[in-house]
Amino acid sequence: MTLEIKDITGGYSAVPVLNNVSFSVKKGELTGLIGLNGAGKSTTIKHIIGLMQPFSGTISINGQMIKQNPKAYRQAFAFVPETPVLYEELTLKEHIELTALAYGLEKEEAMKRALRYVKAFRLEEKLEWFPAYFSKGMKQKVMLVCAFMVDVPLYVIDEPFLGLDPLGIHTFREIVSEKKKQGAAILMSTHVLSAAEKDCDNFVVLHNGQISHSGTLANMQEALAMPGASLDDLYFRLTEEVITL
The missing domain is CATH 3.40.50.300 (P-loop containing nucleotide triphosphate hydrolases)
Incomplete structure (x- = not known):
């Protein structure tokens, strides 16, 4: 289990x-x-x-x-809430870096993992964007990128x-x-x-x-x-x- x-x-x-x-x-x-x-x-x-x-x-x-x-x-575990929770003062790239820090990942390895999902969700041109410029759906995708970039036993x-x-x-x-x-x-x-x-x-x-x-x-x-x-x-x-x- x-x-x-x-x-x-x-x-x-x-x-x-x-x-x-x-x-x-x-x-x-x-x-x-x-x-x-x-x-x-x-x-x-x-x-x-x-x-x-x-x-x-x-x-x-x-x-x-x-x-x-x-x-x-x-x-x-990695958690994706129903309502996206992002830091307004951090860009998408900085959210990825913060996630890496929380899970003890090397920055380069974390970015390599994350970019795969960034591209999959078509956010590669938005790495320097702040959450204020994201739609609700884009914010949801940011949460999913940050969750899936880490390899954990459980995703909620x-x-x-x-x-x-x-x-x-x-x-x-x-x-x-x-x-x-x-x-x-x-x-x-x-x-x-x-x-x-x-x-x-x-x-x-x-x-x-x-x-x-x-x-x-x-x-x-x-x-x-x-x-x-x-x-x-x-x-x-x-x-x-x-x-x-």
Whole structure:
């Protein structure tokens, strides 16, 4: 296992948002984290990246927990948030250099790695640009460049398709496929179910801070007695069950 979450209960202040959540993301697999708004997806991600500490349970990456070695734990994953977070006073090139510093990479090697993704996302003419001149989609691409330029066991990506143009989405998918072949584990939260069905190896469905379903598309089809159903249809069935409850 690369990412392993065991019996996590956690939330804000004394109010639990997650209740006994357990799942894993294996090497070479892309796991889709899906659920209604407020289901606990963002809270789960915040616990994984160390912005929140659970009330109980454990989270480990390659067997290592954040309390054991915070720096090593944080260098074991790369995170792409739903809303791009960039430093307004730094150029794209300087963001790459800052990422290299955070992960202990030599500047030349880091730039060599990054330029491959800069070119893939068609940003090679924007290296000296500041974020103020970037569109939302371009900012998203900068975040993806900074994430994929580092070789880490785990990538955590929140809503990657929002703001990306069709070519950007195609490039993202190609890079994800490559990272999987290299043995990386990827956790992706998304509401774009058609893309998730096409790209993800398995799914974790959250509802009210608990896992309602998990496994492959075939597993979910069997559990809901909907053979051959699309992820959209399965999700709508789950939504209907939630409303009925």
